[in-house]
Amino acid sequence: MLLQSMINGLFFGAIYAVMGIGFSLVWGVMKIINVAHGSFIMIGAYITYELFQRFGVDPFLSLPVTMTFMFFLGFVIQKYLLNRIVRGSIFITLTFTFGLQILLANVCLLIWKADFRSIRVPYARLGVEIGPVVMPSVRLGIFIAAMVLTFLFYLFLRKTKTGVAINATALNFEGAKTVGVDVMQIYAITYGVGAALAAAAGSLLIPVMSVNPFLGAQLVQRVFIVSVLGGLGSPLGALLGGLLLGLVETTSTVFISSSYQELVGFAVFLLVLIFRPQGLTGKRFF
Amino acid sequence: MKRRILLLAIVLIVFMMLPFFLSGFWIRLLTHTLMFCALASSLNIMAGFTGYAPFGNMLFFGVGSYSSALLMNYLGLPFFLTLPLAGLTAVLFSIFFGTMFLRLRGQYFALATTGAAEAMRHVVSNLDFAGGGQGMTVPYLQGSPAFINIYFYFVMLGMVIVVTSFVWWMSKSRLGYAFKAIRADEEAAGVMGIDTTRYKIIAWSFSALFTGMVGAVYAYWFSYIDPPTVFDIMWTVRMFVINLIGGIGTVFGPIIGAFLIETLSELVWSKFLYLHMGVLGVLIILVVMFMPDGIIRLVQKRKDALMPILQKMNILNDQREKR
Numbered sequence: 001m002l003l004q005s006m007i008n009g010l011f012f013g014a015i016y017a018v019m020g021i022g023f024s025l026v027w028g029v030m031k032i033i034n035v036a037h038g039s040f041i042m043i044g045a046y047i048t049y050e051l052f053q054r055f056g057v058d059p060f061l062s063l064p065v066t067m068t069f070m071f072f073l074g075f076v077i078q079k080y081l082l083n084r085i086v087r088g089s090i091f092i093t094l095t096f097t098f099g100l101q102i103l104l105a106n107v108c109l110l111i112w113k114a115d116f117r118s119i120r121v122p123y124a125r126l127g128v129e130i131g132p133v134v135m136p137s138v139r140l141g142i143f144i145a146a147m148v149l150t151f152l153f154y155l156f157l158r159k160t161k162t163g164v165a166i167n168a169t170a171l172n173f174e175g176a177k178t179v180g181v182d183v184m185q186i187y188a189i190t191y192g193v194g195a196a197l198a199a200a201a202g203s204l205l206i207p208v209m210s211v212n213p214f215l216g217a218q219l220v221q222r223v224f225i226v227s228v229l230g231g232l233g234s235p236l237g238a239l240l241g242g243l244l245l246g247l248v249e250t251t252s253t254v255f256i257s258s259s260y261q262e263l264v265g266f267a268v269f270l271l272v273l274i275f276r277p278q279g280l281t282g283k284r285f286f
Numbered sequence: 287m288k289r290r291i292l293l294l295a296i297v298l299i300v301f302m303m304l305p306f307f308l309s310g311f312w313i314r315l316l317t318h319t320l321m322f323c324a325l326a327s328s329l330n331i332m333a334g335f336t337g338y339a340p341f342g343n344m345l346f347f348g349v350g351s352y353s354s355a356l357l358m359n360y361l362g363l364p365f366f367l368t369l370p371l372a373g374l375t376a377v378l379f380s381i382f383f384g385t386m387f388l389r390l391r392g393q394y395f396a397l398a399t400t401g402a403a404e405a406m407r408h409v410v411s412n413l414d415f416a417g418g419g420q421g422m423t424v425p426y427l428q429g430s431p432a433f434i435n436i437y438f439y440f441v442m443l444g445m446v447i448v449v450t451s452f453v454w455w456m457s458k459s460r461l462g463y464a465f466k467a468i469r470a471d472e473e474a475a476g477v478m479g480i481d482t483t484r485y486k487i488i489a490w491s492f493s494a495l496f497t498g499m500v501g502a503v504y505a506y507w508f509s510y511i512d513p514p515t516v517f518d519i520m521w522t523v524r525m526f527v528i529n530l531i532g533g534i535g536t537v538f539g540p541i542i543g544a545f546l547i548e549t550l551s552e553l554v555w556s557k558f559l560y561l562h563m564g565v566l567g568v569l570i571i572l573v574v575m576f577m578p579d580g581i582i583r584l585v586q587k588r589k590d591a592l593m594p595i596l597q598k599m600n601i602l603n604d605q606r607e608k609r
Binding site for chain 2: 031033081084085088090091092094095096098099100101102103104105106107109110217221224225228257259260262263266267269270273274277
C-alpha cells in the first residue's frame with residue numbers, strides 16, 4: 001500500500017516537475033509570477049484532446065504540436081505585451097498575468113464548456129509489473145516523457161547559445177545587454193519556453209486526469225509550491241520539488257484523511273518559505 | 287481645503303439620501319460597490335502605503351465572516367457586538383502570520399500570504415463545528431426587504447466612512463510617514479530608526495481589522511457563508527484591480543476605482559453573462575498596460591499641464607470669496 005502510493009506519488013511528481021520548471025524559469029529570469037501558467041497547461045491539454053478526438057493522434061505524439069503552438073503564443077504575449085511592463089514592479093506583472101489567466105480560462109470555457117474532459121488511450125489497460133507493484137503503462141510512459149523533457153530542457157539551458165544567453169540575462173540584465181545579448185528577445189524566448197513546458201505538462205496530464213477550464217487555477221497553486229520547494233529559477237530544484245510534493249501528497253493520504261491532502265502541501269510550502277526561502281537546493285539562479 | 291470639505295459633505299449627504307429614492311436593485315448594487323470601496327481601502331493601507339502586496343488578504347475576509355457567524359450562532363451575540371470582535375480576530379491572525387512572513391521581502395511575502403489563506407480555507411473546510419465544506423448559515427436580519435436593503439446600505443456606508451477617515455488621518459500622521467518611508471526605501475527607513483518589521487505588522491493589522499469587519503457584514507448580509515466563497519482569491523484580485531484603476535496609495539483612489547469597476551462589471555455581467563470573466567481579464571490587462579498609476583494620478587498630471595489656466599480660475603474664485 002505504502003509502496004504503491006509512493007510509486008503513484010513519484011508519477012504525479014514528475015508531471016508537477018514539468019509544470020514547475022517552466023514557471024520557475026519565468027520567475028527566475030524575469031521576476032514574473034506567471035499565474036497564467038495554469039491556463040497554458042489547460043490549453044495544452046485541450047489541444048491534445050482535440051487532436052486525439054478528431055484525428056486519433058496519440059497524446060505522446062501531440063507533444064511537439066502543443067509545445068510549438070504554446071511557444072509561439074507565449075513568445076507573442078511577452079514580446080508585444082509583457083515586455084512593456086516587465087521592468088516595472090512585480091505587482092504590476094502579477095496583476096497582468098492574473099488578467100491573462102481569467103481571460104484565457106474564459107476563452108477555454110466558451111470553446112470547451114465547463115464539462116470534465118479526458119481521453120482514454122487504447123493501451124490504457126496494459127500494466128507493467130515492477131516488483132510487487134503494478135504500474136499502468138500510460139503512467140510509466142508519462143513518467144519517462146516527463147524525465148526526458150526535463151533532461152532536454154537542462155541540455156538546452158546549458159549547451160545551446162540561447163540557453164546560455166538566458167542564464168546570462170537572469171544573472172545580470174545590464175551585463176548581458178552590454179555583451180550584446182538582445183535581452184528583450186531573450187525574455188520573449190524565455191516566456192515561450194515556459195509556456196511550451198506548461199503545454200507539455202497539459203498533454204501529459206489529460207490521459208490520466210479529467211480536466212475543465214477551472215482546473216488551471218488549482219494547478220497554479222501546486223506549481224507555486226513546487227517552485228518554492230525547489231528554489232526559484234532552478235530546474236533541478238523544480239524537479240526535486242515536484243517529486244517531493246507528489247510523494248508527500250500521496251503518502252500523507254495513507255496516514256491521515258485525504259481531505260487534508262492539499263493542506264499538507266500548503267503546510268510544507270509555508271514551512272519552506274519561512275525557514276528556507278531560497279528553496280531546498282539553495283540556488284537562486286541557474 | 288475648505289472647498290474640498292464642502293464637496294465631501296455634499297457627497298456624503300447625497301449618499302445618505304440616495305437609498306430613499308432608489309429601487310431595491312440599485313440599493314443592493316450600491317451596497318455591493320460600497321463593500322468593495324471598504325475592502326480596497328483596507329488593502330490600500332498595506333499595499334499602497336508600505337508597498338507590500340498581501341495577495342492573501344481574503345484570509346481576513348474569511349476569518350472575519352466566520353468568527354462573526356460562529357459568535358452569533360454559538361453565543362447568540364448581537365451582530366453589532368460581533369463586528370469589532372470579528373475585526374479583532376482578523377488582527378490576531380495578521381499578527382500571527384505577520385511575525386512569520388514580514389521578514390520576507392516583496393514577492394515572497396505576496397506568495398506566503400496566498401499560501402496562508404489557502405491553508406486556512408482547507409482548515410476551515412475540515413472544521414465540523416463550522417459546517418466544514420458545506421458552509422454555515424447565519425441568523426438573518428428580521429424585517430421587510432426594503433428595510434433590510436437600507437440597513438445594510440447604511441452599515442456598509444458606515445464602514446466606508448470609517449476606513450476612509452482612518453486612511454485620510456493615517457496619510458497625514460507619523461504612522462503614514464513611516465509606512466511611506468518603508469515603501470520608498472526599507473533599508474534607509476531602518477537606518478533612520480523606524481522599526482520596519484513592527485510598522486509593517488501594524489499596517490497589516492489595520493488592513494486586517496477593516497477587512498475582517500467587512501467580512502462580518504458580508505456574512506450577516508448574505509446569511510450564508512462557505513469556505514470556497516469567502517476565501518476566494520478573487521476578492522483580493524478585485525481589491526488590487528480597483529486600487530490600480532483608482533490610484534494605489536491615495537486616499538480616494540480606491541473609492542473611485544470601486545465605483546468604476548463595479549458599475550462596469552455589473553453592466554458587462556447583465557449584458558454578456560458568458561464573457562464576464564473574459565472582459566474583466568481584458569480590463570485588467572489594459573489598466574496595467576496603460577495606466578498603472580491610476581485615474582487619480584492621471585487627473586493630477588493633466589492638472590499640472592493645465593496649471594496656469596487653473597491658477598487664473600482659482601485667483602478669480604478667491605477674489606470672489608473675499609468679496
